[in-house]
Amino acid sequence: MPFHRVQPEKLSVAVTRQIEKLILRGILRPGERLPAERELAERLGVSRPSLRESLADLSDRGLLTSRAGAGIFVADVLGSAFSDALITLFASHDEAVFDYLSFRRDMEGLAAERAARMGSDTDLQVIQTVFEQMETAHSKRNPTDEAQLDADFHLAIIEASHNVIMLHMMRSMYQLLREGVFYNRQIMFKQRTTRSALLDQHRAINVALQARDPAASRVAVEAHLDYVETALAEDRKAERHEEIARQRYERVKGRV
Structure with missing residues (x-):
């Protein structure tokens, strides 16, 4: 039968999915700055390590980008x-x-x-x-x-x-x-x-x-x-x- 055990979703994965949807739906726009790490973790109700894991994944996939001393921004994905x-x-x-x-x-x-x-x-x-x-x-x-x-x-x-x-x-x-x-x-x-x-x-x-x-x-x-x-x-x-x-x-x- 095509069933398998349901695995609980990691918090970092849930954060990733939420940010992905905000970008997909155009709510988070290219060039827009995300809130500071502490504030964003509080808004999402997750630990900062879980948030960092999610942000790293999104950055690796080109959806977010870091700017030294400025923060994390939605990448200019339209440029391509x-x-x-x-x-x-x-x-x-x-x-x-x-x-x-x-x-x-x-x-x-x-x-x-x-x-x-x-x-x-x-x-x-x-x-x-x-x-x-x-x-x-x-x-x-x-x-x-x-x-x-x-x-x-x-x-x-x-x-x-x-x-x-x-x-x-x-x-x-x-x-x-x-x-x-x-x-x-x-x-x-x-x-x-x-x-x-x-x-x-x-x-x-x-x-x-x-x-x-x-x-x-x-x-x-x-x-x-x-x-x-x-x-x-x-x-x-x-x-x-x-x-x-x-x-x-x-x-x-x-x-x-």
């Missing part, structure tokens, strides 16, 4: 999502930018549907809170904060979809976005009218999610990303036109 060569290629071709937006449109539309259907009340409170922070940043005309909260808002929706594969995949994509690999989000906040339109689009997404309307949530996300794609295409066109205008100006100026 793309090779350096591919990241450089992405950054130098507009084709990658628009493929990225198309990919986001499909994935985030699905995530919004799932979040409206499967997200908990607390998940929706997180989304609502981030949106309110976006409104505050908008009123203060702070494009840097708005751009950061834009990413946080979309990631909150993905977290609320409760699909850990999608969560880590999209988080790696957003890391590249934050680093300006796909496009500089500040472009989207240059004009007051554009900033207002973007805020209205995020409001529509939030309203649909809070109403738990999966279809409307997906439509709102897709409309927002269609707008972003169009705005970026117009910006690229304006850059090309300006370059041509400069060349003409240099030619005319040379006649004087």
Whole structure:
């Protein structure tokens, strides 16, 4: 018969499993510092030797990393999502930018549907809170904060979809976005009218999610990303036109 005696689980193994789940579910994030050893042992209700055994195991497997004099941090496990060569290629071709937006449109539309259907009340409170922070940043005309909260808002929706594969995949994509690999989000906040339109689009997404309307949530996300794609295409066109205008100006100026 396919049975064997149940063995009691070591405390260090139980600690390892708990930390693994927190990383898997995106609750502990890359670069986040863990509490000091004494505090963490007290929170978990285990001895410091048991905790050290667990932390050593997680570090050996590349999930945690130690920094001399600073503590223990969640490893940047997202860094391996793309090779350096591919990241450089992405950054130098507009084709990658628009493929990225198309990919986001499909994935985030699905995530919004799932979040409206499967997200908990607390998940929706997180989304609502981030949106309110976006409104505050908008009123203060702070494009840097708005751009950061834009990413946080979309990631909150993905977290609320409760699909850990999608969560880590999209988080790696957003890391590249934050680093300006796909496009500089500040472009989207240059004009007051554009900033207002973007805020209205995020409001529509939030309203649909809070109403738990999966279809409307997906439509709102897709409309927002269609707008972003169009705005970026117009910006690229304006850059090309300006370059041509400069060349003409240099030619005319040379006649004087």
